[in-house]
Amino acid sequence: MKYNWNWGIFWELSPDATGTYLATLFQGLRWTIATGLSAWLMALVLGSLIGTLRTVRNPTVVRLGDAYVELFRNMPILVQMFLWFFVVPELLPTGLGTWVKQLPNSSFWTAVFALGFFTSARVAEQVKAGIRAQPRGQTMAATALGMTTAQTYRHVLLPMAFRLILPPLTSEFMNVMKNSAVALTIGLMELTARARAMQEFSFQVFEAFTAATLLYLALNLAIVLFMRRLERFVAVPGFTAARDAVAAAH
Amino acid sequence: MPMIEIHKISKWYGSFQALKECSTKVNKGEVVVVCGPSGSGKSTLIKTVNALEPIQQGEILVDGYSVHDSRTNLPKLRSRIGMVFQNFELFPHLSITRNLAIAQMKVLGRNKDEAVERGLKLLDRVGLSAHKDKYPGQLSGGQQQRVAIARALAMDPIAMLFDEPTSALDPEMINEVLDVMVELAQEGMTMMVVTHEMGFARRVADRVIFMDAGEIVEDDSKEQFFSQPKSERAREFLSKILLH
Numbered sequence: 260m261k262y263n264w265n266w267g268i269f270w271e272l273s274p275d276a277t278g279t280y281l282a283t284l285f286q287g288l289r290w291t292i293a294t295g296l297s298a299w300l301m302a303l304v305l306g307s308l309i310g311t312l313r314t315v316r317n318p319t320v321v322r323l324g325d326a327y328v329e330l331f332r333n334m335p336i337l338v339q340m341f342l343w344f345f346v347v348p349e350l351l352p353t354g355l356g357t358w359v360k361q362l363p364n365s366s367f368w369t370a371v372f373a374l375g376f377f378t379s380a381r382v383a384e385q386v387k388a389g390i391r392a393q394p395r396g397q398t399m400a401a402t403a404l405g406m407t408t409a410q411t412y413r414h415v416l417l418p419m420a421f422r423l424i425l426p427p428l429t430s431e432f433m434n435v436m437k438n439s440a441v442a443l444t445i446g447l448m449e450l451t452a453r454a455r456a457m458q459e460f461s462f463q464v465f466e467a468f469t470a471a472t473l474l475y476l477a478l479n480l481a482i483v484l485f486m487r488r489l490e491r492f493v494a495v496p497g498f499t500a501a502r503d504a505v506a507a508a509h
Numbered sequence: 510m511p512m513i514e515i516h517k518i519s520k521w522y523g524s525f526q527a528l529k530e531c532s533t534k535v536n537k538g539e540v541v542v543v544c545g546p547s548g549s550g551k552s553t554l555i556k557t558v559n560a561l562e563p564i565q566q567g568e569i570l571v572d573g574y575s576v577h578d579s580r581t582n583l584p585k586l587r588s589r590i591g592m593v594f595q596n597f598e599l600f601p602h603l604s605i606t607r608n609l610a611i612a613q614m615k616v617l618g619r620n621k622d623e624a625v626e627r628g629l630k631l632l633d634r635v636g637l638s639a640h641k642d643k644y645p646g647q648l649s650g651g652q653q654q655r656v657a658i659a660r661a662l663a664m665d666p667i668a669m670l671f672d673e674p675t676s677a678l679d680p681e682m683i684n685e686v687l688d689v690m691v692e693l694a695q696e697g698m699t700m701m702v703v704t705h706e707m708g709f710a711r712r713v714a715d716r717v718i719f720m721d722a723g724e725i726v727e728d729d730s731k732e733q734f735f736s737q738p739k740s741e742r743a744r745e746f747l748s749k750i751l752l753h
Contacts, residue, residue, distance in 0.1 A: 396598040397598055397600070399592075400599075400600075401600075403559055403670075404616060404660075405612060405617075405664070415600055419601060497644045497647035498602070
């Protein structure tokens with residue numbers, strides 16, 4: 260293989276004249292982070308809600324929650340992204356559809372929604388597992404003290420559930436960042452898209468993707484370190500049993 | 510005046526009948542011990558009193574309020590009945606102080622200072638003041654159960670339910686928990702206690718209920734139950750557990 264290495268390429272101006280190639284990569288990274296973080300927030304809120312609803316007594320509510328999870332978990336993220344971007348706006352009333360299509364940064368918003376729903380189904384699954392992992396006696400004790408169902412979830416079940424599922428949530432947090440690369444298919448100029456553009460303009464494919472790899476690596480390393488700190492911060496002194504049980508189940 | 514009135518209650522799990530027309534009463538200040546072989550329905554019975562276990566037939570009155578009446582404010586009624594569980598069920602993510610205070614704050618609406626003060630007073634009573642800032646996982650089983658009793662007492666209950674409070678404890682920790690319970694009984698707390706500790710029953714029980722196969726077979730004064738149980742099943746049960 261004959262390949263002309265050129266590590267200096269990063270300091271050359273990219274033809275779209277927005278700055279050096281390096282600057283365009285960092286621009287991509289910013290979109291990746293913005294997309295991933297927004298989708299993650301959405302996934303946490305929705306996933307916690309749906310996951311909780313899947314553990315309540317009402318069977319109809321549970322079935323609706325199950326259906327939600329299966330719907331968003333069983334379709335490839337790429338298909339979901341296309342559905343939100345190409346199909347859903349056409350199904351909306353014409354005026355609304357046009358508004359959605361003309362939204363500034365519409366590929367960003369679509370990516371956030373698609374990733375948010377997709378990831379929320381996975382978070383919901385874990386939140387449910389975290390609630391179920393706790394002995395039934397916890398609910399009984401809270402109920403016997405006079406707590407309502409909402410209070411029992413708020414003060415007893417959920418605080419422990421989130422602690423129990425922090426390790427798998429870390430993986431989901433990293434996944435949402437990595438999955439955001441799929442958004443390049445709907446035109447979002449995130450990190451992978453920027454690396455591809457750099458390769459197409461400069462033909463320096465190895466340099467472009469080495470840089471992208473390192474940036475993803477650094478991003479996810481930051482997430483791992485942050486989540487580890489969080490785990491230590493919320494760790495319960497003297498508590499090991501249930502955590503081991505969940506770890507064994509995974 | 511009866512504090513707890515259980516009137517002909519029946520409960521089924523599917524086609525299995527767990528409780529068969531059980532009736533009894535616990536008067537104010539009375540200590541009633543419920544015993545019987547495992548699977549006899551005694552834990553189920555005690556959990557029906559604060560509706561942790563629903564029933565299909567019959568009625569239960571606590572302090573005159575029907576537990577199953579839809580007009581009854583069930584959380585409020587429950588908050589007035591203390592309950593202690595076999596596995597303690599302290600909330601693992603909360604410090605001992607928070608465990609004692611949380612329901613007082615969230616259910617009774619007490620402010621934090623008030624709730625903590627009340628909680629710590631009861632913690633002192635069960636002899637665990639030194640552990641107020643620890644977490645449940647850092648205490649022994651006996652200590653956790655004493656905290657659980659203090660947590661229930663902090664709600665100023667009109668009656669206390671104990672569901673096998675010493676069954677999950679190592680032998681050397683059983684007495685520290687029983688001592689607290691004996692003291693409570695002597696102070697006049699209304700108590701319904703599911704236990705195999707016949708020594709406790711002999712010391713403080715006013716009445717003993719013996720259950721078998723979902724039925725209340727005997728409901729006697731302590732003296733009668735231990736000296737001349739009426740039924741063959743109770744005699745058999747007593748001979749088995751009193752051997753050791």
